[in-house]
Amino acid sequence: MTKFKRFWMYVFLSLAAAVSIFPFLWILVSSTNLSKDVSNGRLLPGAQLIRNFQHLTEQINLGQALWNSGRIAVITTVLALLVASLAGYGFEIYRSRAKDIVFNILLLSMMIPFASLMVPLYRMFAQFSGSVPFIGVDTVASVILPTFTTAFLIFFFRQSTKMFPKELLEAGRIDGLSELGLFFRVYLPTMKTTYAAGAIITFMSSWNNYLWPLVVLQSPEKRTIPLLISNLGSSYSPDYGMIMVAIVISTLPTALVFFLMQKHFVAGMTGSVK
Amino acid sequence: MKSESAVRRRPNGALTGWLFIIVAVVLICTFYFYPMIQALLLSFKTGTGANIHFNGIDNYKRLFTDKVFITALKNTCIFLVIQVPIMILLSIFISVLLNDSKLKFKGFFRTAIFLPSVTSLVAYSVVFKYMFGTDGLVNLALTNMHLISAPIQWITDPFWAKITIIIAITWRWTGYNMIFYLSGLQNIDSSIYEAARIDGASAFRQFRSITIPLLKPIILFTSITSTIGTLQLFDEVMNITKGGPGNATMSISQYIYNLSFKYTPDFGYAATVSYTIVILIVLLSIIQFKVAGDRK
Numbered sequence: 228m229t230k231f232k233r234f235w236m237y238v239f240l241s242l243a244a245a246v247s248i249f250p251f252l253w254i255l256v257s258s259t260n261l262s263k264d265v266s267n268g269r270l271l272p273g274a275q276l277i278r279n280f281q282h283l284t285e286q287i288n289l290g291q292a293l294w295n296s297g298r299i300a301v302i303t304t305v306l307a308l309l310v311a312s313l314a315g316y317g318f319e320i321y322r323s324r325a326k327d328i329v330f331n332i333l334l335l336s337m338m339i340p341f342a343s344l345m346v347p348l349y350r351m352f353a354q355f356s357g358s359v360p361f362i363g364v365d366t367v368a369s370v371i372l373p374t375f376t377t378a379f380l381i382f383f384f385r386q387s388t389k390m391f392p393k394e395l396l397e398a399g400r401i402d403g404l405s406e407l408g409l410f411f412r413v414y415l416p417t418m419k420t421t422y423a424a425g426a427i428i429t430f431m432s433s434w435n436n437y438l439w440p441l442v443v444l445q446s447p448e449k450r451t452i453p454l455l456i457s458n459l460g461s462s463y464s465p466d467y468g469m470i471m472v473a474i475v476i477s478t479l480p481t482a483l484v485f486f487l488m489q490k491h492f493v494a495g496m497t498g499s500v501k
Numbered sequence: 502m503k504s505e506s507a508v509r510r511r512p513n514g515a516l517t518g519w520l521f522i523i524v525a526v527v528l529i530c531t532f533y534f535y536p537m538i539q540a541l542l543l544s545f546k547t548g549t550g551a552n553i554h555f556n557g558i559d560n561y562k563r564l565f566t567d568k569v570f571i572t573a574l575k576n577t578c579i580f581l582v583i584q585v586p587i588m589i590l591l592s593i594f595i596s597v598l599l600n601d602s603k604l605k606f607k608g609f610f611r612t613a614i615f616l617p618s619v620t621s622l623v624a625y626s627v628v629f630k631y632m633f634g635t636d637g638l639v640n641l642a643l644t645n646m647h648l649i650s651a652p653i654q655w656i657t658d659p660f661w662a663k664i665t666i667i668i669a670i671t672w673r674w675t676g677y678n679m680i681f682y683l684s685g686l687q688n689i690d691s692s693i694y695e696a697a698r699i700d701g702a703s704a705f706r707q708f709r710s711i712t713i714p715l716l717k718p719i720i721l722f723t724s725i726t727s728t729i730g731t732l733q734l735f736d737e738v739m740n741i742t743k744g745g746p747g748n749a750t751m752s753i754s755q756y757i758y759n760l761s762f763k764y765t766p767d768f769g770y771a772a773t774v775s776y777t778i779v780i781l782i783v784l785l786s787i788i789q790f791k792v793a794g795d796r797k
Contacts, residue, residue: 236598243595244613247676250628251616253638265631268641314525321518329526336533338782340733342754343775346761346768347536347543376528406517435621437736438754442762453623457740460627467631474624485619489612496677497684 254478258471265467279468286469287455288448289476296434296451297480299370303433304426307375311425315384316414320396330385333378341438348373349442365445374439380425383495387421388414424495427488431481452477537779543772553769560773570774572748573756576663577732580752584667585727589720592675596682597712611683615676622673626740629669630656633741659749662742666750669737674730678723685719686712721793728785732778753778 257265260273283289318330349364356363363369391414399413415422437453444450450458456477459470485492547556564570598604599611617625632638633655640652655665689711697707713720735754738744744751744759753774760771 236601236604240595240598240604240610240614244610246672247614247617250625250632250672253632254628266636268638310525310528314522317518317521321521323518326518326522329522333526333529336529338729338786339533339537340729340754340775340778340782342733342735342757343540343772343779344533344536345757346771346775347539348532349761350539350768351536373532376525376532378529381525410521431619435623437621437623437739438758442758453621456621456627457623460630460740461743465631470627474628477624478620481619481621482616493615493680493684496680 254471254474257467258475260468262465262467262469265471275468276472279466279472282466282469283472286459287473289473291448292450292452292455293476295367295449296453299367299440299451300430300433302367303371303375304429306371307377307380307429308422308425310376311380312384312415312418312422313410314381315386315388316410318381319385319388319391320393330381333381336378337382344373345438345442348439352443364443365449367449369443370436370440370451374433374436375429380429383425384421387418391418420491420494423488424491427484427492428495430484434481540772540775543769544776546769547767548769549766556769560770563770564773564777569748569751569756570753570777573751573753574777576749576751577734577753579663580667580670580734581728581731584670585724585731587667588671588675588678588727589723591671592678592723593682593712593716593720595675596679596686597708599679599683600686611679615680617673617675618677618680620673622736623740625673626669626737629665629672629737630741633665633668656742657746659746662746662750666734666737666741669741670731670734674727678727681719681723682716685716689715717793721789725786725789728789729782732781732785 253270256270256272258279259276260269261275261278264273318326352362352364352366352369355369356365361368362372395413395417396409399409404412435453436451437457440451441454441457444454452473456470456473459465459473543553544560545555545557546553547560548554595614599607604610634640635652635654635657637655639655640649643649644652653661655661693711694707697711702710733754734752735758738750738752738755739758742750744755757771757775760767760774
């Protein structure tokens, strides 16, 4: 490659990187500035972070919102990993033609748009309201139940199970482990990195989920972080500094998870096209 | 000895296998396939609350005369036709540059460009709304650089509002798609390129005749997932433009949401509108498979 071409390559990549990073820097800087400085285009850090944070906690119950989002994301992740890994393992280890057909049918669910499920799901949970304990509109269960099992995660675990050394299972059987024992005591500990990747992806999508919680959660004290941010952002005279603090707080967990486990995250995403 | 025990185990093992998958199957049937059928039945009904009754294909007839629906459909198609190809070309281009073995700061560029993918759709949408406001940062920068004389009405002009949405989605998803291409490129044997270089093939020729054909499965994958994503567009329009101005950025998903939870609820008609997304996804996926299908 000529020097000239190489130069433009760096220019282009730097530009792309700058465009990608800039909004993050702007959020960080703005969270330390007064609203009027933000709208005047101030790009230097200020000293208003604590004030903005205080305003935020006066406006909303931040602790409650973090607890709501965190609880939903953690329960979703644990259930999702359990159900999807059992299924992915089952499809691959006890492979049969009938199961392959079932598997392909499950994959079709990836093509179903959520918008088309929203109304029937809402009606379903509305029917449960009052008659089934813990389930119904405006409950944590109604946020979690329809979202934690995805064909994508089952597919991901099945793909990863293809690499799993099956001799380990034979050895375990000789040692007298039950089939379920093999799964929990042999498969699960060996597949730690697969579980890590699956956990990151599930946690992120649950933490950031917006449309379904918007539909199903009604009482203000049950709202999750994205619902609150959307609400803060829709006021007529927004306090920019305050909203930026809220956005920083909402993005921190996922950004942290991403930086700590970058490799697993990328492995998890690309697991779907292997 | 070993094989004998395996044979003896088989009938028992087959049943165990079903037990492993049963929970997932039940849950996906309950929360995906059953509501799908419910939505289909609902799409032939009308009314509110307990007063829902069958009205044949009236809902489907209504689609053709519903101006808001037609606008939403048009908007979604515009986003699809313009944004998805731009984003896919951009992510292929970036990943090819990043795959260069002599490139320095590779990790930095990759992380930086991927970073937008970890943000929540709501959070980034709110940030973009402020950046593209009339007296927002983007206009401020463009005016200071003397590129424009008057601020662009990014959010309140029907044309620019669409552009804003397209810019936003491209920012959020290009890095995400890039990762798939990078992992695809790493699987291509470098000796193919060496052979091509020896035969005197130009960089562009190598790109067209080696890179693109070998990336075809990934191009298919990313274009299908991006198509499905665009057809379901909701968070961005809801938080950047609220579907406006007028209905200039109204997406089908947002219209379904409005029909069900904002206007007087009409679950039946909302279900009908939602089926148009299902039909579009199926049709576009078939087309994309057909276009990519000639590799075999």
